[in-house]
Amino acid sequence: MSLRVIPIFFIGIVSRSNKARFPFLREMNMTTTEQNIDQILIPILEQVSDPEIPVLSIMDMGVVRSAVIESNIVKVEITPTYSGCPAMDVIGDDIKAALKAAGYHSEIELILAPAWTTDWITLRGRKALEDYGIAAPLDAEADKDVLLEGKRIVKCTNCGSQNTRLVSQFGSTACKAQFQCDDCQEPFDYFKCLK
Amino acid sequence: MKQNLYNYILGIADNSLILGQRLGELTGHGPSLETDIACTNISLDLFGQVRSYFQYAAKIAGDNRTEDDIAMLRKEREYVNVLLVEQPNRDFAYTMARQFLFDIYHLLFLQELEKSKDLTLSAIATKSIKEVSYHERFSGDWIKRLGDGTEVSKAKMQDAIDGLWTYTDELFHQTEADKAMVAEGIGVDVTKLKETYYKKVNEILEEATLEIPESKWFQKGGKEGIHTEHLGYLLAELQYMQRAYPNMEW
Numbered sequence: 001m002s003l004r005v006i007p008i009f010f011i012g013i014v015s016r017s018n019k020a021r022f023p024f025l026r027e028m029n030m031t032t033t034e035q036n037i038d039q040i041l042i043p044i045l046e047q048v049s050d051p052e053i054p055v056l057s058i059m060d061m062g063v064v065r066s067a068v069i070e071s072n073i074v075k076v077e078i079t080p081t082y083s084g085c086p087a088m089d090v091i092g093d094d095i096k097a098a099l100k101a102a103g104y105h106s107e108i109e110l111i112l113a114p115a116w117t118t119d120w121i122t123l124r125g126r127k128a129l130e131d132y133g134i135a136a137p138l139d140a141e142a143d144k145d146v147l148l149e150g151k152r153i154v155k156c157t158n159c160g161s162q163n164t165r166l167v168s169q170f171g172s173t174a175c176k177a178q179f180q181c182d183d184c185q186e187p188f189d190y191f192k193c194l195k
Numbered sequence: 196m197k198q199n200l201y202n203y204i205l206g207i208a209d210n211s212l213i214l215g216q217r218l219g220e221l222t223g224h225g226p227s228l229e230t231d232i233a234c235t236n237i238s239l240d241l242f243g244q245v246r247s248y249f250q251y252a253a254k255i256a257g258d259n260r261t262e263d264d265i266a267m268l269r270k271e272r273e274y275v276n277v278l279l280v281e282q283p284n285r286d287f288a289y290t291m292a293r294q295f296l297f298d299i300y301h302l303l304f305l306q307e308l309e310k311s312k313d314l315t316l317s318a319i320a321t322k323s324i325k326e327v328s329y330h331e332r333f334s335g336d337w338i339k340r341l342g343d344g345t346e347v348s349k350a351k352m353q354d355a356i357d358g359l360w361t362y363t364d365e366l367f368h369q370t371e372a373d374k375a376m377v378a379e380g381i382g383v384d385v386t387k388l389k390e391t392y393y394k395k396v397n398e399i400l401e402e403a404t405l406e407i408p409e410s411k412w413f414q415k416g417g418k419e420g421i422h423t424e425h426l427g428y429l430l431a432e433l434q435y436m437q438r439a440y441p442n443m444e445w
Binding site for chain 2: 080082083084085086112113114115116117147148167168169170171172173174178192194195
């Protein structure tokens with residue numbers, strides 16, 4: 001897990017070549033769609049992981065909203081977890097590469113609506129997060145309790161104790177907060193609830 | 196080109212761009228590792244939102260301009276952010292007070308923008324609300340911690356609130372683009388947010404045992420491109436690479 005993604009992004013915003021490297025970022029078509037993914041494409045897309053959390057496939061993350069084959073071109077729609085998520089550029093590239101390796105040309109589009117929510121992380125995804133050392137998001141109410149009221153209910157990813165405390169509301173990436181376990185002393189990330 | 200809509204989007208996005216840049220200055224310089232990361236994370240959220248707005252604005256412009264052109268290639272007078280967000284990071288209390296005074300407004304604004312007839316603006320608002328709710332919690336928390344903290348932290352926070360208060364009223368001024376967009380059901384009538392804003396701000400200041408400033412003298416001008424001296428220095432840094440190496444690409 002990268003410690004800091006911010007400096008990379010500061011380079012990014014000055015960049016003028018994103019349009020050349022990531023043309024899909026140029027055309028943002030923010031239409032509403034249900035998740036619609038062609039069965040044949042699922043195994044390919046499952047190979048692509050979130051570069052910040054390598055154990056988590058983008059399918060389990062819920063960022064792929066649609067993937068369909070139209071006249072030999074795979075059209076993929078992805079949605080960002082957070083607006084500024086720098087991983088989206090890499091994810092777009094990685095999807096293209098994975099599809100190419102499987103013999104498909106593809107077009108990737110970034111969509112904003114409906115907005116991503118942590119509810120879209122699958123059960124398998126939640127388990128992968130926990131195994132990796134990131135506590136999975138609680139429901140919205142419990143999330144408020146731990147981030148605002150200092151309640152000790154987030155389970156330590158190391159020893160399972162709930163005797164954990166908030167260190168910082170913001171963690172190594174925008175989607176996480178920092179916690180520490182007061183039993184085994186393990187510091188760990190908590191994936192914040194986004195509804 | 197839909198000039199009013201274009202100007203209207205810039206009016207929203209410039210606030211996030213300039214505040215994002217200010218927070219970004221703290222990368223590696225925050226008072227503690229946790230606050231450093233928090234400030235730069237908030238900056239990242241704001242820049243992400245700015246990209247969505249500027250991509251949309253570039254599309255409306257319909258010429259060859261890109262999101263980066265809009266962000267990097269304007270002169271000081273062409274930025275239409277409010278004066279509040281360009282104020283410098285004097286100390287951490289000042290940085291948090293500025294953030295708090297903006298966050299309360301930002302969330303109220305986005306909750307209205309979500310109802311816009313313009314589907315793109317509405318989608319950006321829905322996405323941003325989730326992020327800005329966290330910003331508001333973070334800055335509000337620091338107002339209380341420092342306000343209701345030690346004698347020194349309280350004095351510094353009071354000083355920051357007193358100093359920045361004069362920039363709050365401008366948030367509720369309407370530009371020509373605002374009026375046109377409100378009439379079309381696209382824009383937010385900011386004048387209607389004022390009462391709720393001060394009510395929310397005052398509640399947190401009271402909880403933080405801080406005095407609510409009584410000054411009725413307010414600064415304005417940012418929305419018309421008339422800025423405080425601080426913006427020029429900020430832009431000098433923001434635009435440095437483009438000025439040193441015009442049209443450079445990574």
